[in-house]
Amino acid sequence: MDEFNLLPIYRNGLEEISDGIDVSVPEFCRKCCRVNEKCKRHYMNLAEAAPGLYHCPYGFSSYVFEVDGDNCIFTCLRIEGEYDRAKLMSKIKNQGKRYREISYPVLLEYAEAYREYWINQNKYERYKKFIDDIFHDVRKFNQQIKLKNDKIFRKSQQNKRYSELLEYSKSIYVMCWFLTLRLNNHDFVYNEQLMKADVRSSYNIFKIIDKVRYCMKEKAESKDIKMVMTAERECRDMMAYDCIELLPFLILENAVKYSPRGEKIEIYIDEKGNRQHVAIVSLGPRILENEINLICEQGYRGENAVKATDDGMGIGLYTASCICRLNNIDMRVYSDPLKIKCINSIEYSEFKVDFWIDL
Numbered sequence: 001m002d003e004f005n006l007l008p009i010y011r012n013g014l015e016e017i018s019d020g021i022d023v024s025v026p027e028f029c030r031k032c033c034r035v036n037e038k039c040k041r042h043y044m045n046l047a048e049a050a051p052g053l054y055h056c057p058y059g060f061s062s063y064v065f066e067v068d069g070d071n072c073i074f075t076c077l078r079i080e081g082e083y084d085r086a087k088l089m090s091k092i093k094n095q096g097k098r099y100r101e102i103s104y105p106v107l108l109e110y111a112e113a114y115r116e117y118w119i120n121q122n123k124y125e126r127y128k129k130f131i132d133d134i135f136h137d138v139r140k141f142n143q144q145i146k147l148k149n150d151k152i153f154r155k156s157q158q159n160k161r162y163s164e165l166l167e168y169s170k171s172i173y174v175m176c177w178f179l180t181l182r183l184n185n186h187d188f189v190y191n192e193q194l195m196k197a198d199v200r201s202s203y204n205i206f207k208i209i210d211k212v213r214y215c216m217k218e219k220a221e222s223k224d225i226k227m228v229m230t231a232e233r234e235c236r237d238m239m240a241y242d243c244i245e246l247l248p249f250l251i252l253e254n255a256v257k258y259s260p261r262g263e264k265i266e267i268y269i270d271e272k273g274n275r276q277h278v279a280i281v282s283l284g285p286r287i288l289e290n291e292i293n294l295i296c297e298q299g300y301r302g303e304n305a306v307k308a309t310d311d312g313m314g315i316g317l318y319t320a321s322c323i324c325r326l327n328n329i330d331m332r333v334y335s336d337p338l339k340i341k342c343i344n345s346i347e348y349s350e351f352k353v354d355f356w357i358d359l
Helices: 027-032 037-046 085-091 104-158 162-190 192-196 205-215 217-222 242-258 303-308 316-326
Strands: 009-011 016-018 052-055 061-067 070-077 201-203 226-231 238-240 264-272 275-285 330-343 346-358
Touching: 037 061, 037 070, 061 104, 070 104, 104 162, 162 205, 162 242, 162 316, 201 205, 201 242, 205 217, 205 226, 205 242, 205 264, 205 275, 217 226, 238 242, 242 264, 242 275, 242 316, 242 346, 275 303, 303 346, 316 330
Parallel strands: 226 264
Antiparallel strands: 009 016, 009 070, 052 061, 061 070, 201 238, 264 275, 275 346, 330 346
């Protein structure tokens, strides 16, 4: 990731200092930061230091501030009233006017500008990855649609095997629907107002989940995962916005992604009075007790989920919770602390998402 730093910044782990746009690195510091033992100890200490202003052994000012939980270090600075002039002036001869003093308030402004830039860059990188993933799926499924359409054309010319034509037709329909879900996922994540752009319509949750299950079938089978759906009775229709079709997809996609190979995903649907209850149960990375209240926050991923796979952005459960709030659905997430299985040094437990829908 390219950076926009206005002041010289020390690269933790790389043992180098990069020029700032407004202030450059003195040649003395550029040469010494890797080899001089005093400099190396100074920056090693700052990597774990509390935020604040520090002096290096040669009179320069260094400023430590935190961005996303990590220490950033602006250094090689002359902060007005906060550097050792006697030690420093001999080190910056012939450096030109760019190596100027700055005030402490300006330093704080530059640090805040860097923090905001870094956070925005991370959001952009996540957004770009999300877009890349979507278009990867669009291209892949579009190619499959073309191939299946070609088969239908050839079969129709032969005017035989009518049942097989219907199966191809169903596959095409479901894949088109899957593409719509993926594109809707993008729209709803980055423009939540689109979730309620339309009026409420009639939907049947059993039929929606059944279609999603069919969509996810190939992905699940690639991991030898079975998806079993049980309905105690015929489901009545509900009134909801169009985004309701995305809700089961988000939960089942997460379940397939995080379930270990050979596991089972169970879906239960029942009606109790004027409420429908949907439960989706799978084996997933165990959510720690201090994480359960954070799991539906945008961008948050649990410790064990991060260990299990880097294929995740922490937006699935967040988007699902937004859809539920919009449609007055009570959504609850559980991670069983007792049923724990350890796979490849990662703790897994029974993971359950409950939905209560008012009819």
